Amino acid sequence: ATTITWWHAMEGALGEKVNAIADEFNASQDEYVVKPVYKGSYSDNLTATIAAFRAGQAPAITQVFEVGTATMMSAKGAIYPVYQLMQDTGTPFDPDAFLPAVKSYYTSSDGHMLSMPFNSSTPVLYYNQDAFAKAGIETPPRTWAELGRDAHKLVESGAAECGLTTAWPSWTQLENFSAINDLPFATQANGFNGSDARLVFDQQPATVAHIQDLAEWQKSHAFEYGGRADSGTKRFQSGRCAMLTTSSASRAGIQEAAKGKFGFAIAPLPYDAEAVSQPRNSIIGGASLWVMQGQSDTVYQGVAEFLNFLSSPAVQADWASFTGYVPITTAAYEQLKAEGFYTKTPGASVAIDQLTRGTPDDNGRGLRLGNMPQIRNIIAEQLEKAFNGSETAAQALTTAAKRGNAELEQFERSVSN
Numbered sequence: 001a002t003t004i005t006w007w008h009a010m011e012g013a014l015g016e017k018v019n020a021i022a023d024e025f026n027a028s029q030d031e032y033v034v035k036p037v038y039k040g041s042y043s044d045n046l047t048a049t050i051a052a053f054r055a056g057q058a059p060a061i062t063q064v065f066e067v068g069t070a071t072m073m074s075a076k077g078a079i080y081p082v083y084q085l086m087q088d089t090g091t092p093f094d095p096d097a098f099l100p101a102v103k104s105y106y107t108s109s110d111g112h113m114l115s116m117p118f119n120s121s122t123p124v125l126y127y128n129q130d131a132f133a134k135a136g137i138e139t140p141p142r143t144w145a146e147l148g149r150d151a152h153k154l155v156e157s158g159a160a161e162c163g164l165t166t167a168w169p170s171w172t173q174l175e176n177f178s179a180i181n182d183l184p185f186a187t188q189a190n191g192f193n194g195s196d197a198r199l200v201f202d203q204q205p206a207t208v209a210h211i212q213d214l215a216e217w218q219k220s221h222a223f224e225y226g227g228r229a230d231s232g233t234k235r236f237q238s239g240r241c242a243m244l245t246t247s248s249a250s251r252a253g254i255q256e257a258a259k260g261k262f263g264f265a266i267a268p269l270p271y272d273a274e275a276v277s278q279p280r281n282s283i284i285g286g287a288s289l290w291v292m293q294g295q296s297d298t299v300y301q302g303v304a305e306f307l308n309f310l311s312s313p314a315v316q317a318d319w320a321s322f323t324g325y326v327p328i329t330t331a332a333y334e335q336l337k338a339e340g341f342y343t344k345t346p347g348a349s350v351a352i353d354q355l356t357r358g359t360p361d362d363n364g365r366g367l368r369l370g371n372m373p374q375i376r377n378i379i380a381e382q383l384e385k386a387f388n389g390s391e392t393a394a395q396a397l398t399t400a401a402k403r404g405n406a407e408l409e410q411f412e413r414s415v416s417n
């Protein structure tokens with residue numbers, strides 16, 4: 001049988017599920033064997049993939065987080081566009097089968113889908129029901145003002161040591177804060193309308209005020225900064241912080257950690273009632289699968305079959321219901337609804353409802369910004385300065401945008417050369 005290597009960044013419960021899906025595909029036929037390889041975090045896997053490509057040893061399939069999309073799209077000689085692969089191998093492929101928010105994220109400006117959606121998420125609010133009951137709070141906060149009040153109440157009443165923490169700070173507190181409150185993160189529809197986009201989150205008073213609020217809340221532990229990527233999740237899992245903003249796909253891990261310790265529930269991300277009257281759609285996170293150049297025709301035939309299998313309603317419905325990722329195709333979503341999944345599983349519909357509410361405008365289509373993984377690191381560094389009080393939110397965000405814009409300019413130059 002022909003081996004197909006799949007590099008990914010799914011850890012813990014998610015990684016085990018990835019292995020189970022590959023096993024199922026492998027058992028369904030005997031021509032190909034898909035070998036999933038866990039390569040660490042999303043950033044680790046992106047770095048490893050680029051290095052392996054340069055050394056002529058790229059895997060057939062690699063998983064890249066949503067903010068790496070512009071970088072991968074521009075790596076023309078390194079990737080085998082998925083629409084092209086499906087055409088060349090005669091594999092059925094219908095881009096319209098995917099949810100519009102998912103399809104558009106991975107479709108180039110000339111209308112071609114370049115990677116295969118696999119795991120799309122959106123950030124939600126997790127809250128500790130035991131701590132809420134202890135503090136006498138009956139319903140989860142809907143706005144950031146309400147969340148601030150609840151966070152203080154949780155700490156002051158002794159119901160929790162910390163009110164709120166967050167994972168993926170840029171994604172939840174800047175990127176999605178902007179989309180939900182209809183504020184630009186960058187110009188040119190966050191990069192979807194042109195590659196000369198520039199960061200402008202620092203020029204939005206509501207965004208700056210939000211980061212300043214979090215910094216103030218730090219003083220009383222109403223908010224605790226928990227670190228970069230998904231490291232903040234631990235402070236919620238241990239029961240220390242009563243609220244957490246993170247990916248809908250953290251559900252499986254949180255369920256495991258909270259078992260026998262505390263009850264938790266899921267609510268939409270709060271919005272800023274002074275910025276918008278109605279919250280707008282949030283934007284996707286998670287990752288998609290990129291096919292790399294340099295493999296044999298036989299491998300590509302197997303890759304196409306495997307990608308087709310991965311996006312089938314049965315696999316997608318199972319993956320989404322287990323993980324908390326949203327079903328990426330309409331068929332999988334319909335299947336889950338018909339099975340009664342959303343009525344049986346409280347909180348499971350929050351992510352998909354939040355992602356698909358209303359019609360996305362220029363601030364709500366997602367981000368298409370080159371060097372965005374590097375920009376996220378810069379933003380994290382600057383947020384840390386705001387949160388430790390060494391800079392005001394305004395100073396920290398101005399520098400973040402300035403340094404981020406230098407990354408965008410550098411990316412533009414490298415692509416046009």
Ligand SMILES: O=P(O)(O)OC[C@H](O)CO
Nearest residue numbers: 065066121247249285286
């Ligand atoms: O935890 P995930 O897979 O939903 O990803 C979160 C962020 O979108 C990664 O950029």
